[in-house]
Amino acid sequence: MRLSRYFLPVLKEDPKEAQIVSHRLMLRAGMIKQQAAGIYSWLPLGYKVLRRIERIVHEEQQRAGHIPLLMPTLQPADLWRESGRYDAYGEEMLRITDRHKRDMLFGPTNEEMITDIFRSHVNSYKDLPLTLYHIQWKFRDEIRPRFGVMRGREFLMKDGYNFDLTKDDALHAYNRHLVSYLRSYERMGLQAIPMRADGGPIGGDYTHEFLVLADTGESEVFYDSEITDLKFGDRDIDYDDHTQCQAVLEEFTSRYARTDETHDAALFDQIPEARRRVARGIEVGQIFYFGTKYSEAMGATVVTPDGSRVPVHMGSHGIGVSRLLGAIIEASHDDKGIVWPEGVTPFHVGIVNLKQGDASTDSACEALYKELRASGFDPLYDDRDERAGAKFATMDLIGLPWRITVGPRGLANNKVELTSRKTGVSEELAPQEAVERLKAIYAPVFASDNG
């Protein structure tokens, strides 16, 4: 993309309404625009990152054997009357009446609808195990929408639902989700810690929340510091293997890590004092096992091998896709702007032309731009007729992890400058060497994209 033709409405001033850094930077970098309290338009740069995150989530869900579909945002109230949640959900549910005076709602989650799909089409244990998921907009009429996309009213969620014959199989699905979530967050450059949590309106007492540590997080968390040493890395897990998934769950959940809802001071005090941590976290996902709560209420049953009929065991599993943009920025920024991890960056690399209009500088930039695109990169070329300082400030604000600076002085020696946004360190390289360096840097990202 050429910046002169892009739509990147950056703000010079700090917007007053933003209380936390991720909200401020998303507004300043022209990523989102508020349309009503807790409801946002996704401007091109924000939309690109949102799509990157969605893509990682899709890939990791499908790697775990989970099947994508798409359910609507609007749902009939009658489904929710069957589970009893139409009344129980309260004011957070946005209720709508259509022209025929039928009660509808904008879905805050999809347990009822997926259970309806299941009962309409699945009849036998032979069709299990089954896990279906989608990435779809949700609406929750939060009392205090705030912090931009962190606590929106309309927000994008990945929600998955498993259907299993036995509790044991459903717990395997739970473990599988835990593993796939660990992988997903790491690909986004995040450390998200699974913590024992509370079921809330979804139900079930077996549940973990995934928290990214950040001072601006809305949840108070208590944990054993040893947990932050754990890395999932590039382990090759067989998702069908119960034992392997269980082992990962045990490794990542055996140390004390709880949200304030489930915190147990007596247990916490048993951890050596030097390792006790009280901090704040951003909840970027939650997994639940709730057994037959919905399947019994809604008649989602299967025939078993011995010919009897039983309600299926279920769980649901959510990732806050739009919230993740805020969480990633909270975890990765400096005083000049965002610092995107390579896995989610909107553009892989920025090209800064220091002397727009100078024939040899322009043609070196054009050649680099073409070469990068031919090598599978998505570069952003700042070809505007602007001062170098303004170009650097924009690149720093929008946070591309790498920048190539091209100017007549360097070109005289066939050199451009490759700069890391994170460390600020620059290297002088021939243009072709810079491309090769970027190929090496992005090799792991491209490998997991296509893996």
Ligand code: P5A
């Ligand atoms: C699991 C999937 C559920 O709704 N039903 C389907 C279960 N879980 S949850 O914890 O309530 O939500 C899942 C994730 O969605 C994000 N989230 C939000 N993001 C932005 N704004 C909001 N108002 C909001 N509410 C929930 C969180 O990341 C949460 O973990």
